[in-house]
Amino acid sequence: MSESNRFDSKTVRSFILYEYLQGKSLEEAFENFRRTVGDDVISLQDFAFWFMQFSSGNMNVEFQIKSEIPEKGEEKEPHPLKIQKLEEPSLEMKSVPLEEIDESIEAPNSDIWSGMGPPVCVEQNKCDEHRCRLCGSFVRGGNGNRRRHARARHSYARHLKCxxxxxxxxxxxxxxxxxxxxxGRDIPPEDITDDNVIAEWEKIMAKCFPNKIKMSNFAVCKLCDSRLTMPSVNRYQNLKRHVLRVHCPVKQFKCTECDYAERRKEKFKTHSIFTHGRVFPPLDLLDDKMRAEWKETFAKCFPEYADLTYFR
Structure with missing residues (x-):
C-alpha cells in the first residue's frame, strides 16, 4: 500500500477509520479526505481497501496486509475491490446508520434496517424516493443516511465551534x-446545535427528500417555548433530544483518560481514537438518579406526553 511520507501508515488509516465512523459513503469519505488531508496521501484503490476493511468490522489500524504477490503454491486472493464493484451514481456503503439520539435513550428505528438491502437499485426510476432533489444523488438506506447527505452536502448550518x-x-x-x-493541538470542538440548527436541517431534508418527510404535528416546550416537530415515526425523539441538550446539561458518558464527556456513546469512540489513539469504552454515568432527572425535566417541558414515553 502506497501512503505519503508526510503521514505514517497508522495515522493515514486512523483518518480513514474516522471517515468510515461518520457514516459517509466511500466516495464522500475519499473526497473529504482529499480536501482536508491532501490529494497525494493515498490512492483511491488503497483508500477503498481500508474503508472496506473497517466496514467489514476489522477496526484494527495496525492490521498487516499480506503481499499481493502470492508465494509459490499459494493461491492469490482476490482484492476486495474486485469482489465488490462500485457502481455509478454513488450510493451509500452498507452500514448501520447512527440515530440522532443514543441507543440508551431511544429504541432503534425500524426504518434503519429497511435500508440494509441490495447495494444498487434494480430500476432507479422506480426508486425516486432515494434521489436527492437538489443534486440528483441516489442515497440508499434509512433516513439516517439521507439526513447525513442533506446536512453534509446542502446545509449551511455550522454547529461545531472552536x-x-x-x-x-x-x-x-x-x-x-x-x-x-x-x-497547535487537537482540541475537541463544542457542539452548539440548537433548535434553529435542527429546524434548518429539517428544512433541507424536506427539500432533498420531500417524500420521506411526513411531520404530523408540533410540540411546544413549556420551559423555553421552543417549537419542535414530531415525526410519524419515533414521535418523541426530538422532544427527548431537546430535553437532554437544552435542559439537562449533565452528559452520560465520560472518558476515563481525561475530562471529556459526551451524551452519545458513538461520538465518544471518535474522541478515544483521535485523542488517545485507541478505542476503549467510556465510563457510563447513567444511574437511577440521572434517569429520574431526565423524566422529571421531560414532564416539565412536555407534560402532555410525559406518560406516553420513557428513557431507557
Missing amino acids: KECDYLDKEKVTMRNHTISVH
Whole structure:
C-alpha cells in the first residue's frame, strides 16, 4: 500500500477509520479526505481497501496486509475491490446508520434496517424516493443516511465551534485541521446545535427528500417555548433530544483518560481514537438518579406526553 511520507501508515488509516465512523459513503469519505488531508496521501484503490476493511468490522489500524504477490503454491486472493464493484451514481456503503439520539435513550428505528438491502437499485426510476432533489444523488438506506447527505452536502448550518476562537464548521475533520494548524493541538470542538440548527436541517431534508418527510404535528416546550416537530415515526425523539441538550446539561458518558464527556456513546469512540489513539469504552454515568432527572425535566417541558414515553 502506497501512503505519503508526510503521514505514517497508522495515522493515514486512523483518518480513514474516522471517515468510515461518520457514516459517509466511500466516495464522500475519499473526497473529504482529499480536501482536508491532501490529494497525494493515498490512492483511491488503497483508500477503498481500508474503508472496506473497517466496514467489514476489522477496526484494527495496525492490521498487516499480506503481499499481493502470492508465494509459490499459494493461491492469490482476490482484492476486495474486485469482489465488490462500485457502481455509478454513488450510493451509500452498507452500514448501520447512527440515530440522532443514543441507543440508551431511544429504541432503534425500524426504518434503519429497511435500508440494509441490495447495494444498487434494480430500476432507479422506480426508486425516486432515494434521489436527492437538489443534486440528483441516489442515497440508499434509512433516513439516517439521507439526513447525513442533506446536512453534509446542502446545509449551511455550522454547529461545531472552536473552544479557542470564534471559528465555526460543520465537519469534524476540517475543525480538527483548524485546531492543529492554528492552535497547535487537537482540541475537541463544542457542539452548539440548537433548535434553529435542527429546524434548518429539517428544512433541507424536506427539500432533498420531500417524500420521506411526513411531520404530523408540533410540540411546544413549556420551559423555553421552543417549537419542535414530531415525526410519524419515533414521535418523541426530538422532544427527548431537546430535553437532554437544552435542559439537562449533565452528559452520560465520560472518558476515563481525561475530562471529556459526551451524551452519545458513538461520538465518544471518535474522541478515544483521535485523542488517545485507541478505542476503549467510556465510563457510563447513567444511574437511577440521572434517569429520574431526565423524566422529571421531560414532564416539565412536555407534560402532555410525559406518560406516553420513557428513557431507557
